[in-house]
Amino acid sequence: MNSWPPVETTVPDRHPDAPAPDTELPEHYAHCFGCGDSVEHGLRLRATAGEGMTVRSRFTVTTEHQGAPGLAHGGLLACAFDEALGSAVGHLLRRPAVTAKLETDFLRPVPVGTTLVIDAHLDGIAGRKVYVSAEGTVEGTTAVRARALFITVDLKHFVDHGRPEDIRRVAENPALLGRSIDVNP
């Protein structure tokens, strides 16, 4: 396995306004496929802030998430990790960031009806680059591991690239965003 993080990094402190350990974290956007309650067959990840630079997420696999009969689709598992890793970056650093690279190792199948517990850890930062990794267990057995590079961005990134009607809807109803993030931390 290649060394991780792949470049020299520093380990940041938790943002002073990061949620305290054991705090249940709100959905970050009502229409997010990973965590939003408004998405009927979304993943509906639930997350809790952990100690240090960690966040624990839980994803319960339903019949809508199948790839093979009775088993979670690998792409949706990767999506769950994207969300869980992004939640760690967003809540612990309180800065907007997007996924630039995500790699997943699928070690065991994840059956419908089980809950994948995803423990994400912020490993280090180098400039705008944020390196995070996570392990997912089902009933105590490791099923999936993932590593990702997130890049911090200005809020302008979302305004410039998002569909205007969706941006407008959020501007009219900020409650669609679960929790604000610092624009100039």
Ligand SMILES: CCCCCCCCCCCC(=O)SCCNC(=O)CCNC(=O)[C@H](O)C(C)(C)COP(=O)(O)OP(=O)(O)OC[C@H]1O[C@@H](n2cnc3c(N)ncnc32)[C@H](O)[C@@H]1OP(=O)(O)O
């Ligand atoms: C409370 C709230 C909770 C919030 C909770 C939120 C949870 C959200 C979870 C879901 C998150 C998502 O899915 S986000 C959606 C999926 N991702 C995206 O749409 C991103 C699409 N890509 C882009 O927009 C762009 O490529 C960027 C922003 C990532 C980078 O573009 P840029 O800003 O021009 O920066 P750029 O110079 O290219 O890259 C910066 C540095 O990163 C490196 N870099 C960039 N991409 C890569 C890469 N794939 N692999 C290696 N390295 C890379 C570059 O070499 C450079 O290194 P150096 O020269 O500095 O050394």
